[in-house]
Every structure is written in structure tokens, then in C-alpha cells.
Amino acid sequence: MHRLSLLAALLHPSQLRDALRPHRGGPSTRDALGGALRCGASVALAFLAVAALGRQDLAGYASLGALASLYGRSSGYAWRLRLMAVVGAALATAVAATSALAAAHAPVVAELAVLTLLAAGATAGAVALRTGPPGATILVFAAGAGTAAASDAADVAARALAVAGGAVVACLVCTGGRVVDRGPRAAEPAPRVRDVVRAGTAGGAALAPTASVAVAAALAGSVAAAAGWGHPAWAVMGAAAVLQGAHVRHMGVRALQRAAGTAAGVAIALPLLGADLPFWAVAALVVVLQTATELVVARHYGVAMLTITPMALLMTSLGAPLDPARLALDRALDTAAGAVVGLLVAVVAARPEHAGPVAPATAGTPAVPTTPRPGHSPAAASPAAH
Template sequence: MPSPPSPVLATARQVADPHHVRAALRVTTTDATVAAALRCGAAVGLTLAASAAAGRTDLAGFAALGALASLYGRYDPYRRRAAVLAGAGGLLVVAFVLTAALTAAGAPLAVALGAVALLSGTATVLCVLVRTGPPGATIVVFAAAGGIAGPVGWHDVLERGLAGAAGAAIAWSVCMSGYLVRPSAPARLAVRRAADALRRADDVRAASDGDPAAADAVEAAYRAVAHARTVLADDLSHRRTRDTALVLTAELAVVAGPADALPARRNLRDTARATWPSAGWRLTGVRVVLAGLASGAVALVAGFGHPAWAQMGSTATLQGTTTHHAVVRALQRGAGTALGALVAWPLLSAHLSFAATAVVVVGLQVVTEVVVGRHYGLAMLTITPMALLMTSLGGAGDPSGMALSRALDTVLGAALGVLAVVVVHPRRAGRAAG
């Protein structure tokens, strides 16, 4: 009896499947993105405005970096969102301060890149354990990369770190402001999405019985209902939202059918404890660290301008939960960034004023959040110029060369992220295959 193929060969065959290219071109549907996009745009815009009002436009890019905490917890119930935003903001600031401190201390760039790789793995594990969802650890690596760019003194570490913390605080305030007027809005959205998902599953199942699309639709409906039940459990445990949660629970039971009692509310620590026994986060963390070390080393040896951006590319690729997801993300991020660099090039070469740059950054941020759930590659057309303009606000590097460097580093990182999926497997799987 022939022995089964090794995990490396089996995964390599999966990576080479041409279906990934078709999947990378597919646009999905999503809803309720405008409010989240406006919150993110408002957080970044207010941060840039505050920097200008304080007369410290040189710190605006670092403050806006902290404001990217607004990307997390978009649809979480407010008490969980408060904890996720605080944790994400703190992690962004810590990542920046750590690499900036290494730079200020005169550490070799290779040492700083090693720290970025470890940060990327740690942030990935934390995001998986507490189930933050997108964007995962990618933004943390962006923050860490900010600490490496340009000459940094100890005074800069303090000022820029405080600016990042102020930006994170503004993001927290903006994203939590809805609690004052509509505290049950996340639960209403979750129940509506569950009802819509169930309706789509019924339609697909009736139209194509036995088709794989029907199974996918049923699985999506199951996840939507489970998420709604989790959100309702959170709201039921709080006095201000309890009455509305009871009504919404009854509405969910009508469309989803009777079910057992709602699960107990879990805070972030409870979620991490529940996720801990699963082995997936360990493998993902190892892959992210190894890919980060490899991409940073190759970019450094090749003389690329921003090796940490290659690490960001590999980290973003490995936020995918499956081989298929990772390959699709790599294709979308690599191609999208290359095209996005062409968009960024004239914007960087125009040397826009601070006010004009701020307006463009906020506009790109809003468009990104509307598009990213529909197609990650299309979103890179706005993410790339937005990130480069934010970097230019910090005065780091030559704007005329940043676009090309961003494209090259990202493609390298995405490729090495896929390579990590191919070569890094659980030891038990390898032994079983042998």
C-alpha cells in the first residue's frame, strides 16, 4: 500500500490549484459597512485635526497610527468592543515603542526586524485567542514598522509613543460613542444578519439541492446564528441592554427555531481560555514568526528600503485560517499593493500640504472600510496610498521611492507567507505521514 504524500507535497498541490486565482477575483457581498467606515474615518480625522491644533503636525502620523485601533471590534457588543479597542490600542503603542526604543538604542536593523517578527507572531496569537477577527496582527506590524523608520532619539520615542496613545484614546471614544444613543445596535445588527443568512440558506438549498453552495450557505447561517446568540448573551448580562436583548432573543427564536439557553457571557480572558485547547493558534503563530524572520532577512539582504513592510506582507497573508484563504490573501495583497503603489506614486510626488494629505487619508480610510469586506485586493488600492501618506506624515523616508519599495516588499512578504504554509506543519502530521 503506497504511503500517503508528505504534508509539504500535499499543501504544495493545494497552493498550485488554479481555483485560487478565480477565488481571488471574486467579489463578495456584505452590509452595514458604512457606519463602521465613518467611525474609522472620524477617529483618524479627529486625530489629525488634534495634531494640527496642537501645532505638532510632525506627530500626526504617529497619532493616526494609534487611531487605527478603530479597525477592531467593528460589530462587537459595546462592552466587548471597549475591551478589544483598549487592548488593540495598547498593543499598537507597545509595538511602536518597542521597535522605536531598539532604534534609539542603536540596535542593528536585523535585531529590530527580529523583534518585529516576534511581535507579529505574538499579536497573531493574541488576536486568534480572543477572536478579534480582521485585521488581526497586520496593523500591529505596521505600528512596529513605524518605530524603525528614520533616525529616532529617546525624546522621539516618548513623544511619538504618547501621540500614538492619544490617537488610540480618540479611537476608543469615537467607536464607543454609539453606546450613548443606541446601546443595542450591535445586537440588532447581529440578529438581522442571522435572519438574512438563514433566508439565503433556504433559498440556495431550494434552488440547488445537493450543491456545495448550499452547504456553504448553511454553514454561514449557522455561524451567523451562533454569533447573534453570543452578542445577545453579552447584552442580557447588562442592565441597560437587557430588555431589548430579551425581545431580540425572541425574534431570533422565531427565525432560527427554538434553542437551548443562551451561552454565558465571556470576557476576553474567558474567550482566550476557551480557545486555548485548540492547536491551530500554535501553528499559525509559528508560521507567522518564521515567515516574518525570513521575509525581513531576505528584504534586508536584497537592500529593500523597508524590510518591515515585507514582514507585514507575510503576516497579512498568514491571517488566513486555511491554505486556500492564505493563498487568496497573498494574491490579492500582492497584486492589489502593486496597483495601489501606482495610485500612491503621484500623490506622494505631489507633496500635498498637511491639510490636503489629511483629507485624502481620511477619504481613503472610509473607502477602504466600505470595500475591504467585499474584496481585499480592491481595498489594497486605497490601503496602499493611505498607508504611504500616513508614513509620509511622520517624515520617514523619501516619498518618491516609497511606492516601489512598498510593492516589492509586499510581494516578497506575501510569497514567503505562502511558502510558510507549505513547509511548516505540525510535527505529529509529519510523523503520521511518514
């Protein structure tokens, strides 16, 4: 019976009002600006590095590695470095795994199986390490990028190295302030990773979302593949992102924001994709869009999708020329399918205590888990994920 009540609540007009309402909490303007500039600088330097090596075709992969800068933003330098190193290694591994499948011309079912395992594993890892947003979604995005056609083992290795290099750049940029920073963040000791995992899994709550993510990822990817859409990883990512909500009503808000924001973002991306912009123009746009995303994502997830969508599509276009209209349509349809499937799985799997407050959730409800991570201030957490 509570599932029928949940469905009724998800269809209530107040859900739309909540999806339109900006979040009043989140990080301070100074913290948001600092995080945005560090992320933008990491992506920009990653682009410069691969271009200097004459491998502009790897720019998208290097920029993916640079997105490790999104993790540990409010933590002390020592823990931030450890967390970013773990994330960077995970991103490189995910890209290597899916690129190897692409090089081997593996069937779609094998690709979906690996994407599902990566989505579930990344969710478990993000919860256990208490990373906060963006959680597992960046790893799924990276894995999806790896599914692009690869010629041989050398191509696979080059992609993985580009991702790892981008992560190294992010680590240097995001911890470089330690040299001049004498505040408490610089002096804070780093906990051991295994201790954080133990703390995160205490009480058996940490791995609870993993089964739902696995089911939703498999279903969403299968729907996208069966429909003939070209990027089922985006459907997997959409399902995983929606399931990061604190409770089902909050997930409904996230689904609305992600699907509608992506559709609007596609309209922005289409003329950019069709303009046949030179490499440096695309690189500059990606940096600007990523920086803007970090400035607005904590205030409104749907608005952030207006910059996330064209940024993701431009990054995808760097690897190989693709039909702009098809690419944009795939993004909109895959994302919508992932959001719907993720929400349906959440409703089916929900227990009464997961329904959320009587009044539908606002977009700013904090994502699971709510336990602060080492060196992290709960007030600084962003409610959204890419």
C-alpha cells in the first residue's frame, strides 16, 4: 500500500514546485567559487597537457581524469589527496575496462554487464568512503566514454594513461594550496582509507543502495540498448544519479530536474556541436561550462544540467566526429529513460521508512549518506551529482 501512496506523491503537483525551487543551503559562495576554479583549472591543464603531447584525440579522457577534482573539496588536504588518488585510479580502470571491450568488439550484453558492475561497485565505494556528491556518476560517465570504438591494446592503454594523467593534474591543482595555507585544513591529518571504509560500513547501512543501483543500471541500459540509442551508459548514469536521493520523494525531484534539465541542455548543445568548432574553442567551452556547473549545482540541480549537458556532449565529441543531432537525441532519451527506470526501481524497493517526509522533498535534501566524511563540514555538501 505504501508504494501506491508513493506513486501518488510522486505525481502530485507539489513535486514539480519542489523541482523548480532552488536549494537554500549548500556551500558558501567562497567555497563554491574556490571549488569551481580548482576544477576548471584542472580540466584546462589536462587539455593543455595532451595537446602539448600532440594527442588532442585523448583530450576528452584527460579531462575525465581531471574531474577527480570534484571529490574531497571540503576536506583537509591530506584526505583530499588520498580520496582523489582512489577516484583517479577507479576512473582509469573503468575506462580501460570498457575500452578493452570496445577493442575486442564485445557484444552489447557484455558492455551492459560491465557498466552495471561498475555502477554498483562505484556506488558501494562512494558510500563506504563517504565521498558525497558526485558519487558514482562520474565513474559511470567515464566508463561510457570508454565504449567508443578502440582499435587495439595500445589505444586502450593510451586512454587509461590520459585519464590517470588528468587525475594527477587534478591532485596537484587541488592540493597545491597546502604550500601556502597555514590554516586547520592544511594541518589536518589524513585518516587511513581502511578506517574510513570501516566507519562508513558500520551498522550495515553503507551498502544498502548498491542492489537497487545494480538492478536499475541493468534495466536502464537494456532499455536504451533495445531502443537502439547509441549511448546506453548514459541511461545507466541517469539511473544511478537519481538513486542518490535521500528518499524516494527526493529521487522524484532529482528525476524531474535531470530529465528536464538535460532536454533543455540538449537545445543549447546542438548549435555548438553543429558549428564544427576547432579544438581550442571546444576546450575553452568545456572549461567554462565545468566551472559554471560547480558554481550553480549546489543551488539547483536542474539548472546545472543546462551546463552539464553541453559540456558532456562536447567532451564526447572530442574523441571522434559524431552526428550532432543523433548525439544530442541519444543524450536526452538515455537520460530520461535512466531517470524513469531509477525512480521505478526506487518505488518498488522502498520500505515505508524510505518514503520521506509527509510533504514532498525539496531539491536540497541532502544525498545519502548524511554522515560527515573526514574533514568535511555537512553544511558544505552539494545536494547534486553529475
